[in-house]
Amino acid sequence: MSEDKLPSRKDNFAEWYNQLVLKAELADYAPVRGCMVVRPYGWALWENIQQGLDRRFKKTGHVNAAFPLLIPKSFLEKEKEHVEGFSPELAVVTIGGGNVLEEPLVVRPTSETIIGYMYSKWIKSYRDLPVLINQWGNVVRWEMRTKLFLRTLEFYWQEGHTAHATAEECEEETQRMLNVYADFAINDASVPVLTGRKSNAEKFAGAVRSYSIEAMMGDTRALQAGTSHNLGQNFARAFDIQYLDWNNELQYAWTTSWGLSTRFVGAIIMTHGDDQGLVLPPKLAPTQVVIVPIYKNDDEKSRVMSVVSQVERELQVFRVKVDAREEFTPGYKYNHWELRGIPLRIEIGPKDVEKDSVAFARRDIPGRAGKSFVPHTQLDGQVAEVLQTIQASLHDRALQFRLDNTSQPQSLADLYDIVQKGWAETWWCGSPDCELKVKEDTKATTRCIPFDQSGGEGSCIVCGASAKEKVIFGRAY
Numbered sequence: 001m002s003e004d005k006l007p008s009r010k011d012n013f014a015e016w017y018n019q020l021v022l023k024a025e026l027a028d029y030a031p032v033r034g035c036m037v038v039r040p041y042g043w044a045l046w047e048n049i050q051q052g053l054d055r056r057f058k059k060t061g062h063v064n065a066a067f068p069l070l071i072p073k074s075f076l077e078k079e080k081e082h083v084e085g086f087s088p089e090l091a092v093v094t095i096g097g098g099n100v101l102e103e104p105l106v107v108r109p110t111s112e113t114i115i116g117y118m119y120s121k122w123i124k125s126y127r128d129l130p131v132l133i134n135q136w137g138n139v140v141r142w143e144m145r146t147k148l149f150l151r152t153l154e155f156y157w158q159e160g161h162t163a164h165a166t167a168e169e170c171e172e173e174t175q176r177m178l179n180v181y182a183d184f185a186i187n188d189a190s191v192p193v194l195t196g197r198k199s200n201a202e203k204f205a206g207a208v209r210s211y212s213i214e215a216m217m218g219d220t221r222a223l224q225a226g227t228s229h230n231l232g233q234n235f236a237r238a239f240d241i242q243y244l245d246w247n248n249e250l251q252y253a254w255t256t257s258w259g260l261s262t263r264f265v266g267a268i269i270m271t272h273g274d275d276q277g278l279v280l281p282p283k284l285a286p287t288q289v290v291i292v293p294i295y296k297n298d299d300e301k302s303r304v305m306s307v308v309s310q311v312e313r314e315l316q317v318f319r320v321k322v323d324a325r326e327e328f329t330p331g332y333k334y335n336h337w338e339l340r341g342i343p344l345r346i347e348i349g350p351k352d353v354e355k356d357s358v359a360f361a362r363r364d365i366p367g368r369a370g371k372s373f374v375p376h377t378q379l380d381g382q383v384a385e386v387l388q389t390i391q392a393s394l395h396d397r398a399l400q401f402r403l404d405n406t407s408q409p410q411s412l413a414d415l416y417d418i419v420q421k422g423w424a425e426t427w428w429c430g431s432p433d434c435e436l437k438v439k440e441d442t443k444a445t446t447r448c449i450p451f452d453q454s455g456g457e458g459s460c461i462v463c464g465a466s467a468k469e470k471v472i473f474g475r476a477y
């Protein structure tokens, strides 16, 4: 067997993840440290993520555009918190065409500044608002510790940038887009996410308020899977985005930005994957159904292959692949497609042909338990039903896992214990000192202050002061 087994997910989650990404041919390491090559299979998955999001962006009134990769360095310096946040991660171009540049350029780490600059030219009046633009692209952040998909020096993403006439509209947009992310994560990726507000220490550099969707990975660590920022008038002031309001008075616009990246591929892998490899949610799987023919001789082959072709035609509404390779055994093919996470395998052998049935093998339930024999009638309906069931059960399983690994600590010691093996949901007074103490002692950070609050009041788990909100503490990627 040319495809070696993966390390056990339970014993060595980090190595399981790395090897899965390589062996399933999702991505590979690039010659420059920290960069990744997204291979065709990984890119196909990303394309399906893009489509799921893009459809939702357009439905909520957004349009796509493209802004340049290179940004004058001085732009970054216009918003104080923004430059402080991003300076250590900047890649700076100082030579172009063999000449030292008069002004250094940065390779965009994010595009608020260049887009803010353009908005100041385009927005003159309240009639020009709102501006609802999204960009699909890549950015560079000089990360020191990298991991394929989760944190790479260059990554792919979308960044939405909007401008509004009022603070209320701006806040509404920020939350709307967070909900779009949550809807996509839950319904398309079967990744249950918590929605909430970031603490001040964890918010985006330059934002008034940041919101995130947070997902629990298979090792109980948290992954921030998408963020939405209310930038208030900070960038409008820095870039002079002003408009004449209804009373003909000059006002600064209110802006937002929101992003989701190739990191989400990592979220899918680490939420659903198992010891056999990737497990993909049917809605995003590049291939939803793989058909594996089984035969021993030419006579069997001709009978089996004619049914295989027929089944392939019947299932054309799905993304179907027939693995008719002659040089590999069926067992090899099972492993091959299991590693790649194809949600449903259909096996067709001479006995199935005889009985006019086919065998289904669900990827989310390995082995015999996930197998069933179904009559060869209305296969498209049966496949649709199984894929829906898989989509839902992946979500429910992941949600149950998160609930099972989230606890309410009774004391600080209890909190420190809980964050070693899961998430803690607890009262927090809101003080950055209390947050920092937990971070320094345990490496756990506040993930978000969930929108879904039980209400009431309690005392801060760290200092005992009165607290009105509960927060999630967890170790994060």
Ligand SMILES: [Zn+2]
Pocket (backbone or CB within 6 Å): 428, 429, 430, 431, 434, 460, 461, 462, 463, 464, 465
């Ligand atoms: Zn406190």
